[in-house]
Amino acid sequence: MALNRDRFPGLCDGWARFDAPGGTQPVDAAIAATTEYLGGGAFANYGGPFPAARRTREVTDRARASVAALLGADPEGVVFGPSMTALTFRVAGAVERTLGPGDQLVVTRLDHDANVRPWELAAERSGAALRVVDPDPVTLELRPDLVAAELCDRTRWVAFCAASNVVGAVNDVRAITELAHAVGARVYVDAVHAAPHVELDLRSLGCDLVACSAYKWYGPHLGVLCGAPALLEELAIDKLRASSDAGADRWDQGTQPFELLAAAGAAADYLVETWWPQITDHEVALTRALVEGLGAVSGVRLLGAPARRTPTVFFTVDGEAPAAVAERLAAERIAVGAGSFYALGLSELLGLGAAGAVRAGAAHYTSLEEVERLVAAVTAVATR
Ligand SMILES: Cc1ncc(COP(=O)(O)O)c(C=O)c1O
Structure with a gap:
C-alpha cells in the first residue's frame, strides 16, 4: 500500500526510491x-x-x-x-x-x-x-x-x-x-x-x-x-x-x-x-516498518532513537563500508545514499568519519512492500 503513487511518474521504473531526503519525485501537477x-x-x-x-x-x-x-x-x-x-x-x-x-x-x-x-x-x-x-x-x-x-x-x-x-x-x-x-x-x-x-x-x-x-x-x-x-x-x-x-x-x-x-x-x-492525517498515518507505518525491520537485522546499527521522527533512518552494517552497502542495494534497484549528507557536526559527533553511514528515507508514495524489499536486501548484505 502507498499513497497516491500513480501521481508520481518518476516511480514507474521498478526502482525502490529511498532517496526522498535527498529529493522527492515531482508530483504530476508540478x-x-x-x-x-x-x-x-x-x-x-x-x-x-x-x-x-x-x-x-x-x-x-x-x-x-x-x-x-x-x-x-x-x-x-x-x-x-x-x-x-x-x-x-x-x-x-x-x-x-x-x-x-x-x-x-x-x-x-x-x-x-x-x-x-x-x-x-x-x-x-x-x-x-x-x-x-x-x-x-x-x-x-x-x-x-x-x-x-x-x-x-x-x-x-x-x-x-x-x-x-x-x-x-x-x-x-x-x-x-x-x-x-x-x-x-x-x-x-x-x-x-x-x-x-x-x-x-x-x-x-x-x-x-x-x-x-x-x-x-x-x-x-x-x-x-x-x-x-x-x-x-x-x-x-x-x-x-x-x-x-x-x-x-x-x-x-x-x-x-x-x-x-x-x-x-x-x-x-x-x-x-492531500489530507495530512492520511500522510501521517502511512508514514508512521513506514517508519515503524523501517525501524523494526532494520533494527532486527543482526549487524545493523540504527543511529539515534528519536521519539518523534520522519520515515528516515541512518544506519551502519558491521564490517561493511556505507558506500559498499549503497552499491549492493543499487544492484537490487534500491536507491539509498551513503555519507554525512552535509550533517557534518552529527557525523563528527557519532564518530563516523568521512564515510558516514547509510541513509534510507521514505515518502508517502513509498509502499510497505518496498520497505520489506529494503530490509531483505540489507539482511543479505549483513549476513553474507
Ligand atoms: C535539512 C536540510 N537542510 C538544508 C538542505 C539544503 O537545501 P538546498 O539543497 O535547497 O540548498 C538540505 C538538502 O539536502 C537538507 O536536507
Whole structure:
C-alpha cells in the first residue's frame, strides 16, 4: 500500500526510491504546471500591459499563496530563491551587518551545514560569538533544555532544524522558539526535511524565518524563505537599485524562474489537498516498518532513537563500508545514499568519519512492500 503513487511518474521504473531526503519525485501537477507555463502562452516577464505579462505576475502571486497555505505563512512573506543554502547565506549575510562583538549566535550539531556555515561565517566576520548545541546523545533529538543552556540576553539568532535530514528526529520547534524569544533572540528554522512529513503552521509556531526546498516536497529545485513581511523588509540585503523595494519582490535577484514557481505552487496545492492525517498515518507505518525491520537485522546499527521522527533512518552494517552497502542495494534497484549528507557536526559527533553511514528515507508514495524489499536486501548484505 502507498499513497497516491500513480501521481508520481518518476516511480514507474521498478526502482525502490529511498532517496526522498535527498529529493522527492515531482508530483504530476508540478510537472504539468511547468509545461503549462513554458508553452501555454504566458511566458513573459513582469511589467508589460499585455496578457502574458499579467499572467506571469499571477503565476508568482499564486505560487506565494499556495506555499503560504502549505506552511501556514503570510503570502506577502514568501520569498523564492535558487536553494535553501543560497537563501540562508543571504539571510545570514544580512544578519551579520547587525552584529558586533558581544553578540551571540546559536547553531546546532544536528543541522545540515546549510544552517551552520552561513552563521559561522557571519559570527567570524562580525566578531560575534558562536555557540553550538549538541543533540541528546542517545535519541539525537534537539532537547529544548540543551538549547536553553546556550542562550543568554546577548543571543541574537538561534538557527536549528525542524527535523534532521539524516536521523529523522523531529524537534519541538515551538518550545525552542519560545525559549529563544524569551531572551530576545530570533529563530531561523531549517524546515527542509520536515516540510514533506510534518504539517507546519508557521504563524502558530511563532518562527521568525523558515527556509525549505520545494524539491523535498514533490516540487522543483527551488528554495523558499518565509517570514513576517516586516522582518523581510528590515533585513539589509544586497539588491539592485532598479529592482522592486516592495514586499517579498525586494528579495528577487534578477528574473525569477517562473516555470519553477508555477511548479512549486502546484506541489504545495497537491500537499494541501492531500489530507495530512492520511500522510501521517502511512508514514508512521513506514517508519515503524523501517525501524523494526532494520533494527532486527543482526549487524545493523540504527543511529539515534528519536521519539518523534520522519520515515528516515541512518544506519551502519558491521564490517561493511556505507558506500559498499549503497552499491549492493543499487544492484537490487534500491536507491539509498551513503555519507554525512552535509550533517557534518552529527557525523563528527557519532564518530563516523568521512564515510558516514547509510541513509534510507521514505515518502508517502513509498509502499510497505518496498520497505520489506529494503530490509531483505540489507539482511543479505549483513549476513553474507
Ligand atoms: C535539512 C536540510 N537542510 C538544508 C538542505 C539544503 O537545501 P538546498 O539543497 O535547497 O540548498 C538540505 C538538502 O539536502 C537538507 O536536507
